Amino acid sequence: MRSAQWDGGPVSVLERAVSVLSAFDAEHPEMGISELARRTGLAKSTVHRLVGDLVRLGLLEQSANGVRLGIRLFEFGQLAPRHRTLKEAALPFMEDLREATQSNVHLAVLEGIEVVYLEILRVRDSQPLPSRVGGRMPAHATGVGKAIMAFSPPEVVKARVDAGLERRTAYTVIMPGALHRELLTIHETGVSFDRQESAMGVVCAAAPVFGPDGAVQAALSVTGRAERLDVERMAPAVRTAALALSRVLGAPR
Amino acid sequence: MRSAQWDGGPVSVLERAVSVLSAFDAEHPEMGISELARRTGLAKSTVHRLVGDLVRLGLLEQSANGVRLGIRLFEFGQLAPRHRTLKEAALPFMEDLREATQSNVHLAVLEGIEVVYLEILRVRDSQPLPSRVGGRMPAHATGVGKAIMAFSPPEVVKARVDAGLERRTAYTVIMPGALHRELLTIHETGVSFDRQESAMGVVCAAAPVFGPDGAVQAALSVTGRAERLDVERMAPAVRTAALALSRVLGAPR
Numbered sequence: 001m002r003s004a005q006w007d008g009g010p011v012s013v014l015e016r017a018v019s020v021l022s023a024f025d026a027e028h029p030e031m032g033i034s035e036l037a038r039r040t041g042l043a044k045s046t047v048h049r050l051v052g053d054l055v056r057l058g059l060l061e062q063s064a065n066g067v068r069l070g071i072r073l074f075e076f077g078q079l080a081p082r083h084r085t086l087k088e089a090a091l092p093f094m095e096d097l098r099e100a101t102q103s104n105v106h107l108a109v110l111e112g113i114e115v116v117y118l119e120i121l122r123v124r125d126s127q128p129l130p131s132r133v134g135g136r137m138p139a140h141a142t143g144v145g146k147a148i149m150a151f152s153p154p155e156v157v158k159a160r161v162d163a164g165l166e167r168r169t170a171y172t173v174i175m176p177g178a179l180h181r182e183l184l185t186i187h188e189t190g191v192s193f194d195r196q197e198s199a200m201g202v203v204c205a206a207a208p209v210f211g212p213d214g215a216v217q218a219a220l221s222v223t224g225r226a227e228r229l230d231v232e233r234m235a236p237a238v239r240t241a242a243l244a245l246s247r248v249l250g251a252p253r
Numbered sequence: 254m255r256s257a258q259w260d261g262g263p264v265s266v267l268e269r270a271v272s273v274l275s276a277f278d279a280e281h282p283e284m285g286i287s288e289l290a291r292r293t294g295l296a297k298s299t300v301h302r303l304v305g306d307l308v309r310l311g312l313l314e315q316s317a318n319g320v321r322l323g324i325r326l327f328e329f330g331q332l333a334p335r336h337r338t339l340k341e342a343a344l345p346f347m348e349d350l351r352e353a354t355q356s357n358v359h360l361a362v363l364e365g366i367e368v369v370y371l372e373i374l375r376v377r378d379s380q381p382l383p384s385r386v387g388g389r390m391p392a393h394a395t396g397v398g399k400a401i402m403a404f405s406p407p408e409v410v411k412a413r414v415d416a417g418l419e420r421r422t423a424y425t426v427i428m429p430g431a432l433h434r435e436l437l438t439i440h441e442t443g444v445s446f447d448r449q450e451s452a453m454g455v456v457c458a459a460a461p462v463f464g465p466d467g468a469v470q471a472a473l474s475v476t477g478r479a480e481r482l483d484v485e486r487m488a489p490a491v492r493t494a495a496l497a498l499s500r501v502l503g504a505p506r
Contacts, residue, residue, distance in 0.1 A: 013266045014303075018310045021329055029334040057271045061335065069333040071364055074371070076274055077330025078387020080322040081282040082314065092377075111324055118327070124345075134331020 013050075016042060020050050021059065024069050026132060032066035077134075082109065086218055087119050089248050090209075094121050097222060097241040101234055104223045106131060106204070108144040110152070113160045115145040118218070127225055130199040140179055141168045143194035143206030144219035150186035151208045151216035157183065171196045191235040192219075196226055205231040207242035212250035220245065266303075269295060273303050274312065277322050279385060285319035330387075335362065339471055340372050342501050343462075347374050350475060350494040354487055357382060357476045359457070361397040363405070364389070366413045368398040371471070380478055383452040393432055394421045396447035396459030397472035403439035404461045404469035410436065424449045443495075444488040445472075449479055458484040460495035465503035473498065 023031065023039040033051060037044045051067055054060040058072035078084065086107065094105045098121045108115040114136040122129075131137065139145030139160050149157050157180070165174040173179045186192040194204040206221035220242045222234045247253075276284065276292040286304060290297045304320055307313040311325035331337065339360065347358045351374045361368040367389040375382070384390065392398030392413050402410050410433070418427040426432045439445040447457040459474035473495045475487045500506075 014270055014306050014310060017267055017270075018312070024329075024332055026332065029332065029337075053267050057267060059271070063334070068335070069329060071333055071335055071362065071369055073326065074330035074333045074336045075369060075387045075389070076277075076322060077327035078385075079277055079279065079282065080324055080327045081316070082321070082324055083327045084282075109324065116324055116328060132331075134328045136328070 016040070016046065017050055017054060017059075020047065020054065021069065021073070026135070030063050030065045030068045035066070083118050086209075086249075090119065090218075090220070090245050093241045093245045093248075094119065094220065097220065097237060098123060100237050101222045103229060103234065104129060106144060106206075106221045106223055107218060108142070108148075108221070109218045110139055110145065110148045110156070111136070113139055113163045115139050115142055115148070115219075129223060130202060131223070137198055138166055138168065140165050141172045141194070141198045143192045143204040143221045143223075146179075146183065146186055146194070147192040147206040147208045147219040147221075148216050150183040150192065151210075168198050169196055169200050173197060191239050193231050193235075194221075194223075195231070201226050203229055203231050205234040205238045207235075207239040209242050209249065210246040210251035212252075214252050217249065269293070269299065270303055270307060270312075273300065273307065274322065274326070279388070283316050283318045283321045288319070336371050339462075339502075343372065343471075343473070343498055346494045346498045346501075347372065347473065350473065350490060351376060353490050354475050356482060356487065359384060359397060359459075359474045359476055360471060361395070361401075361474070362471045363392055363398065363401045363409070366392055366416045368392050368395055368401070368472075382476060383455060384476070390451055391419055391421065393418050394425045394447070394451045396445045396457040396474045396476075399432075399436065399439055399445040399447070400459040400461045400472040400474075401469050403436040403445065404463075421451050422449055422453050426450060444492050446484050446488075447474075447476075448484070454479050456482050456484050458487040458491045460488075460492040462495050462502065463499040463504035465505075467505050470502065 019040045020036060023036055033044055033047050037047045051060060058070050060067045061070040090107045094107060098105045102123055104123055104126050105121045106117055107119040108117045117131050117133050117135050120131060120133050139149055161176045167174050173182060190207055192206045196203060203226045204221045204223040206219050208216045209218040209220060211217040220238055222238050272293045273289060276289055286297055286300050290300045304313060311323050313320045314323040343360045347360060351358045355376055357376055357379050358374045359370055360372040361370050369389050370384050370386050373384060373386050392402055414429045420427050426435060443460055445459045449456060456479045457474045457476040459472050461469045462471040462473060464470040473491055475491050
């Protein structure tokens with residue numbers, strides 16, 4: 001916090017408000033003041049005041065067990081242009097891809113060293129997946145993350161490596177050298193694979209999506225269970241969908 | 254603003270930050286400092302400082318023509334429990350309903366006097382609809398809004414009537430008496446209709462969705478073009494899907 005000394009400065013208030021909002025996650029969708037104070041490290045009186053203001057502004061809602069994130073945040077989030085433009089353009093191609101592969105389809109962007117899933121189309125009898133719309137995963141442990149990093153400037157990959165290549169399963173690529181070699185291959189082939197690297201039993205094939213400036217913007221993937229999905233066979237379909245989406249987004253040929 | 258005199262108090266900073274975020278909409282996805290100052294009524298220097306902080310916190314992003322809402326807001330929004338629980342439970346029923354009716358399917362909740370669309374499943378050759386995921390519409394002018402109001406406490410309907418029943422088309426119900434009579438009918442039949450009341454050429458059939466406490470939580474609808482969609486014929490399908498979803502949400506029989 002920039003102004004830790006001065007309780008009431010603009011930056012610290014906003015930072016504290018965001019830290020209260022950030023305390024909620026999929027496992028903690030509702031909290032009381034005490035739990036919020038514990039998870040944010042803020043004083044109970046500060047949390048109490050902030051929560052009152054956030055409820056009044058619609059960013060939080062009262063609920064049975066305290067407060068929860070409000071629909072107002074959902075409304076703001078749906079207006080985020082990067083999400084909206086990409087998702088709207090991608091949906092028809094994602095539907096085609098699900099139809100053609102009979103598998104789960106993901107659309108993700110890179111945010112720093114993690115991917116954020118913008119949309120997921122599931123097949124009817126899909127087993128549980130580790131991904132969630134709006135959820136994050138370490139970029140190096142996912143097919144979409146590797147597809148994006150392979151076409152990103154070196155400093156993007158460096159930031160990921162510098163942050164530590166955390167192990168998600170026994171198959172996660174955790175050696176910088178191995179990651180660099182794999183990204184070179186992906187750069188050549190235009191397709192990346194996740195072979196049980198993000199979660200045991202889950203595999204995927206992914207391909208990068210490019211924007212009008214020729215820079216990578218996102219990635220599409222086809223995901224399924226290791227025992228059922230042949231990722232090599234899925235690769236051409238994913239790459240075709242990603243190229244078609246890139247064309248619609250105005251990417252140079 | 255509660256503390257208009259004191260530039261820097263917690264409430265005013267948060268309020269100002271939310272008013273900056275609220276300045277963005279579907280027609281204004283990107284803005285510079287001057288336009289933000291004009292749309293919020295805040296001083297340029299205040300906007301400049303707020304925007305810097307909001308960018309640093311990830312709630313705004315730099316873009317070609319100024320700033321835009323950031324992916325961080327999308328992430329927060331996806332965690333809003335009311336959105337997430339409902340959408341996850343509703344999706345399979347919404348897909349069935351689209352399949353069975355070959356029409357666009359909406360899921361909406363009531364927020365004050367407006368409905369907010371949580372999810373929309375479109376059919377492939379859908380003509381443009383006035384609705385948008387995360388978008389709002391006046392409750393009295395929509396099938397979903399009337400379905401929810403018909404099962405809401407009287408003060409909810411009163412708030413809508415007191416705010417004025419604005420006219421959206423020549424068919425919008427704008428007389429309080431007519432609205433009350435229609436809500437009574439909907440309460441009896443469990444189905445509501447929008448006959449070109451929200452937009453010319455667009456019709457829908459909607460039904461309420463109930464939660465574990467027996468209170469109305471949301472509504473489902475089937476929407477299409479007036480010349481093609483027979484809303485009376487769609488009503489049983491919509492009602493069936495809404496009842497099935499209510500059952501899954503734990504509504505008492």
